[in-house]
Amino acid sequence: MSSQLINIIVGLVSHLLVLVYYLVNLYQMNQEGGLVSSKVFTLWAIVIVAIIFLNIVGNILTYIVLSIVRAIKTGKAEEERFIVDERDKLIELKGVRVSYISFSIGVLISMLTFVIGQPPLVMFSLLILSGILAEITGDIAQLYLYRRGV
Amino acid sequence: MEKCQVRNNIRKFRFFQNEMTQEQLAEKVGVTRQTIIAIESAKYAPSLELAFRIALVFGVPLEEVFSYTSEDEPA
Numbered sequence: 250m251s252s253q254l255i256n257i258i259v260g261l262v263s264h265l266l267v268l269v270y271y272l273v274n275l276y277q278m279n280q281e282g283g284l285v286s287s288k289v290f291t292l293w294a295i296v297i298v299a300i301i302f303l304n305i306v307g308n309i310l311t312y313i314v315l316s317i318v319r320a321i322k323t324g325k326a327e328e329e330r331f332i333v334d335e336r337d338k339l340i341e342l343k344g345v346r347v348s349y350i351s352f353s354i355g356v357l358i359s360m361l362t363f364v365i366g367q368p369p370l371v372m373f374s375l376l377i378l379s380g381i382l383a384e385i386t387g388d389i390a391q392l393y394l395y396r397r398g399v
Numbered sequence: 400m401e402k403c404q405v406r407n408n409i410r411k412f413r414f415f416q417n418e419m420t421q422e423q424l425a426e427k428v429g430v431t432r433q434t435i436i437a438i439e440s441a442k443y444a445p446s447l448e449l450a451f452r453i454a455l456v457f458g459v460p461l462e463e464v465f466s467y468t469s470e471d472e473p474a
Contacts, residue, residue, distance in 0.1 A: 251433045334430035335446050336437060395433075398442025 252315050253337050254395055259311050261388035263303035268381045271296050275374060284370045293377055300384070340394045348387030355379020405444040406466045409435070412457040428452040 274292050278284055312331060359375040413419045421439070425432045428449060437443035438453075445453070454461045 251431055253431075254433075332429065332431050334434050335449060336430070336434045336443055398437055398440075 251395075252312065252331050253333065253340075254392070255315065256308060256311050257388055257391050257395070259307040260304060261385065261392070263307050264300065264381060264384045264388060267296055267299050267303065268378075268385065270299070271378065271381060284368075284374065286370060289370055289374060293373070296377060296381070300381070336399060339399055340391050343394055343399070344387040344391035347390035348383045351386040352379055352383035355383060404441060404468055406441060406468055407438060408464055409439050409453065412459065412464060416457060424453070424456060427456045 271292065275284075278288055278292075315331075356376065356379065359372045359379060362372045362375060409424070413421070413424060421432050421435045425435045428435075429452070430449065434443065434445075438445050450461055450465050454464045457464060
């Protein structure tokens, strides 16, 4: 398995964890009597920072662990080749495109909540949710392209 | 638009180069082994530059390594 593929899987897992955290917190707020703006804003901040932080830390840790594992396997302390070649870049671009399309659909659905008379907090909560789901869709699309071929 | 395919003889040329491994070829052309595997199995059509680099490693013209076949034509 290539380092790029492992990176995508790590990203996918971290995005799924953030999604679960976000949904559980939203559900709890709803159970406690609806969305409260101060709590919702804090949750958004936590979720956005968590996604950025997990992406960066996940990438760094993946490279470190992979280097150690390969050094143990080969018995040499050589510098590991973490090449991102043209195929990786193409797959990444296609994944980003899938993410954008998913996010656009999410934005449209969020806007529709106004039509059915929901408050703006619901719309923005759905926006954040569609952002996380778009990241997950992009990751899955990349995994699919790595397996099936470009 | 009709579907087209870039075919290749990389496996054959690797064999003629003293059974050069995919890893060795990947290192020489500056890509990952996974990309060489994808090209060999016709799952990925390389860029023109990469195709030239692969042909250069084998020391043969580009058209001997890669060929272009449309789906309706016989291979």
